[in-house]
Amino acid sequence: MSHVFGPVPSRRLGRSLGVDVVPFKTCTYDCIYCQLGRTTCKTVERKEWVPLAEVLADVRAKLSSKPDYITLSGSGEPTLFARLGELIDGIKRLTNVPVALLTNGSLLWQADVRESIRELDLLIPSLDASDQETFERVNGPHEAISFDRMIDGLLAARQACRGQYWLEVFLLAGLTDGPASVRKLAEHAARIRPDRIQLNTVTRPPADRSATGIARDRLIELAEAFDPTAEVIADYRHVHAQAPFSASREEILDLLRRRPCSIDGIARGLGLHPNEVVKHIDELQLANLVETTWTSGVCYYKPSDKSR
Numbered sequence: 087m088s089h090v091f092g093p094v095p096s097r098r099l100g101r102s103l104g105v106d107v108v109p110f111k112t113c114t115y116d117c118i119y120c121q122l123g124r125t126t127c128k129t130v131e132r133k134e135w136v137p138l139a140e141v142l143a144d145v146r147a148k149l150s151s152k153p154d155y156i157t158l159s160g161s162g163e164p165t166l167f168a169r170l171g172e173l174i175d176g177i178k179r180l181t182n183v184p185v186a187l188l189t190n191g192s193l194l195w196q197a198d199v200r201e202s203i204r205e206l207d208l209l210i211p212s213l214d215a216s217d218q219e220t221f222e223r224v225n226g227p228h229e230a231i232s233f234d235r236m237i238d239g240l241l242a243a244r245q246a247c248r249g250q251y252w253l254e255v256f257l258l259a260g261l262t263d264g265p266a267s268v269r270k271l272a273e274h275a276a277r278i279r280p281d282r283i284q285l286n287t288v289t290r291p292p293a294d295r296s297a298t299g300i301a302r303d304r305l306i307e308l309a310e311a312f313d314p315t316a317e318v319i320a321d322y323r324h325v326h327a328q329a330p331f332s333a334s335r336e337e338i339l340d341l342l343r344r345r346p347c348s349i350d351g352i353a354r355g356l357g358l359h360p361n362e363v364v365k366h367i368d369e370l371q372l373a374n375l376v377e378t379t380w381t382s383g384v385c386y387y388k389p390s391d392k393s394r
């Protein structure tokens with residue numbers, strides 16, 4: 087399967103060409119809100135998880151799609167890819183399209199990781215918790231990563247990255263949306279001094295059903311607690327009008343008519359990237375063509391009565 091997917095429509099990045107540099111689902115965290123499901127390989131080992139030459143060849147082959155951004159993201163944590171700096175350099179030799187990195191920020195305390203992201207145009211790290219206890223509850227980090235280390239990394243990366251720095255703060259109802267928690271998150275964000283602060287919350291089925299989203303009006307209120315005032319980027323509508331996805335959507339429906347599947351199951355069954363499947367499922371849910379069902383804590387999708 088290609089290491090590149092899309093371009094997929096992104097509210098923040100326009101038409102975003104996704105580049106995936108770790109196998110599904112290889113991550114330093116096991117977030118309860120993850121829309122890709124549970125982490126199956128929790129690790130801090132940095133290595134060439136996929137061949138760099140293959141990734142660059144896949145990027146080159148997709149440049150004719152004229153993306154607005156080339157976004158390193160995908161099936162887990164992209165800073166686990168040991169040749170990240172060479173990948174960014176290689177992409178920059180191929181094209182002038184800006185390069186963004188979506189990262190959980192957990193490895194930015196490592197100097198070699200910071201060195202590898204120096205030439206990025208846009209760094210988007212996450213901050214979801216304000217102390218060790220909540221960090222463990224929300225992010226389920228690998229034991230090598232403490233809250234203090236993670237925060238040190240977010241601070242140090244601010245100096246290291248020459249491009250824009252947008253901090254994404256993911257809030258969960260009943261867990262991190264209380265006044266004390268939001269105040270502490272805002273204090274951490276103020277120390278980091280990002281170019282932008284962006285608030286997100288659960289709008290898709292999470293890895294753990296205990297992760298609950300916050301209503302849009304409330305999130306807008308909470309945005310005022312941050313300085314600069316945060317932007318709300320949560321995708322409440324799931325509308326991706328320009329997505330050229332109709333063929334894959336039909337294939338997904340056909341598959342689900344045979345058996346309910348998870349995001350990973352659909353991706354494996356149809357040879358699609360999990361992030362693309364998430365976008366297709368958004369469309370199908372918006373059209374009331376699929377519904378969710380939970381079994382043993384895993385979210386499965388099945389056709390609604392309307393699509394049978």
Ligand code: SF4
Nearest residue numbers: 113115116117120190
């Ligand atoms: S949300 Fe991101 S950081 Fe958290 S488990 Fe999923 S892929 Fe990893």
